[in-house]
Amino acid sequence: MTIHKEGRKLLFWLLLILVVLNFGLGRAFPEEEKLLNIALLLSVILYLIVLQFFRNPSIKLPNEDNLVFAPADGKVVVIEETMEDEYLNEKRKQVSIFMSPINVHVNRSPIAGIVEYFKYHPGKYLVAWHPKSSFENERTTMVLRHQNGTKLLVRQIAGALARRIKWYVKEGTPLAQGGEFGFIKFGSRVDVFLPLDAEVLVSIGQKTQGGRTPIARL
Secondary structure, three states, rough: EEEEEHHHHHHHHHHHHHHHHHHHHHHHHHOOOOHHHHHHHHHHHHHHHHHOOOEEEEOOOOOOOOOEEEOOOOOOOOOOEEEOOOOEEEEEEEEEEEEOOOOOOOOEEEOOEEEEEEEOOOOOOOOOOOOOOHHHHEEEEEEEEOOOOOOEEEEEEEOOOOEEEOOOOOOOOOEEOOOEEEEEEOEEEEEEEEOOOOOOOOOOOOOOOOOOOOOEEO
């Protein structure tokens, strides 16, 4: 288990602030042992909460051409047929995974392929499970093209708490299946748009692990 690069600077400054705060309280109220212990306990709890959010477990990358793996840890909240009209302009099966603040927030490529299309969209911050969040919230859209010609569209969506989407790809970037392509800070959602003939292997409410849970068979 490692700490993701997106959290290292924040964790350093948070630790420094908490140490200074507790030191200051100790100097200002040296006789208030109960108050100091409560402040220390709350500081430790806060730091551990933020620390666990930025955890980045190492995984063995899958290599299954006929399978699509979950792009994120979380819970399946949408499985439906829908019209994808940003790039593919055709009907697709949409599988959406909601990432709560306690989930790992690393985003991983569901298939191996080349990034054919990528675009960032500024937008609102509706709760991530809201039906309109897919096209009204701040988001990114990435289309992956497998060497066999299969195309998948993957969308990162910011939620009510997530105010920062990070991505590490551009058009032409090659991605391994399960390879990291982005990170979303705090609660958010990732959509995958599958071909209509794909067999969905998950159900509503099912928990997923990024790069480890197969969500569809091509």
